[in-house]
Amino acid sequence: MSTRLVETMPFGHLTIAYDGSVLSPRPWTVRQSELAVEVGARSPVGPVLELFAGAGQIGLLAASQMQRDLVQVDVNPDACAFASANAQAARLDVAVDVRCGAPESVLDETERFPLIIADPPWVPSAEIARFPKDPALAIDGGADGLDLVRHGLDVIRRHLAAGGHAVVQVGPDEQADxxxxEVVAGGGLDAVATERYERGSLVVIRRSPSVERG
Structure with a gap:
């Protein structure tokens, strides 16, 4: 964990610690946790995978309300340290496994998850200067803001279980469309719901119970 000033913020019923090395929790993203719980009720049993976990708040809040074990992945060592510390502080009655590295490096090819949460960086590179308080690693989504979103979608295609759901956060503009x-064009998955907010959008993706990755 970094040596910057550590702050805390309520996130649902949790208290989340973070500092300037990670993206500060956005209160509106409690809705992503809530939506994950809603679609999780229609998903098979099994653990939750959280991609681009940051300080871990979205996945932790969702897992705590479903009693599902949680695997959290992030490439930033500081984020992984905060995710681990926040899980320990939350005293959740579930197993939390924080894996630091790129998803393709830390997930086994055979692992399947009935529920996946993803909050990838989605700010276009040319616009990140508008957010000087946010670490670039946590917000820079490439030229159109979708480089890491597409990476997350590739991971979802590989690891989402049959009958499972993914809840992906993107920007508040045409990124959701x-x-x-791209979900439809890639085949094998369906985009079944979109919720749009002032600060971002949430897209729910589903894999048919009869469709498994080949």
């Missing part, structure tokens, strides 16, 4: 189009 682009993601839906």
């Amino acid at each position: 682009t993601l839906v189009d």
Whole structure:
């Protein structure tokens, strides 16, 4: 964990610690946790996978309300340290496994998850200067803001279980429409719901119970 000033913030019923090395929790993203719980009720049993976990608040809040074990993945060692510390502080009655590295490096090819949560960086590179308090690693989504969103979608295609759901956060503009189009074009998955907010959008992706990755 970094040596910057550590702050805390309520996130649902949890208290989340973070500092300037990670993205501060956004209160509106409690909705992503709530939506994951809703679609989790229609998903098979099994653990939750959280991609781009940051300080871990979205996955921790969701897992705590479903009693599902949780695997959290992030490439930032500081984020992984905070995710681990926040899980310990929350005293959750579930197993939390924080894995630091790229998803393709820390997930076994055979692992399947009935529920996946993803909050990838989605700010276009040319616009990140507008957010000087946010670490670039946590917000820079490439030229159109969707480089890491597409990476997350690739991981979802590989690891989402049959009958499972994924809840993906993107920007508040046309990014949600682009993601839906790319989900449909790639085959094997369906985009079944989109919720739009002032600060971002949430897209729910589903894999049919009869469709498994080949």
